Amino acid sequence: MCPDTEASTEPSCRPPPGAGPSPAGGGRDADPTSPQERARAVRAMFSAIAPTYDRLNRLLSFGVDEAWRRALANRLPPGAPHVLDVACGTGDVTLAALRARPGAKVRGA
Numbered sequence: 483m484c485p486d487t488e489a490s491t492e493p494s495c496r497p498p499p500g501a502g503p504s505p506a507g508g509g510r511d512a513d514p515t516s517p518q519e520r521a522r523a524v525r526a527m528f529s530a531i532a533p534t535y536d537r538l539n540r541l542l543s544f545g546v547d548e549a550w551r552r553a554l555a556n557r558l559p560p561g562a563p564h565v566l567d568v569a570c571g572t573g574d575v576t577l578a579a580l581r582a583r584p585g586a587k588v589r590g591a
Contacts, residue, residue: 536572555582
């Protein structure tokens with residue numbers, strides 16, 4: 483049984499180095515940034531990646547990514563008046579849907 487003190491001489495009772503309490507109360511791995519700051523950082527990261535992501539995806543997949551996007555778009559119901567791409571990312575699937583269903587209202591979100 484460990485005594486209720488951090489000054490314990492028992493090795494198994496001592497906290498690991500750096501595991502002390504933090505001002506945020508979350509231990510050494512606590513992230514002090516606000517949710518708004520994290521959201522801003524994620525948006526900035528994706529903005530930096532987006533210009534080269536599609537090109538690298540095509541290169542690294544030897545064009546297979548384009549084939550599966552076309553196959554997906556061609557499987558959309560023929561008479562569907564609306565298509566919603568709920569995770570459109572860089573918009574490649576949305577654009578493939580536009581090409582496959584020119585009369586449909588296609589939206590990416």
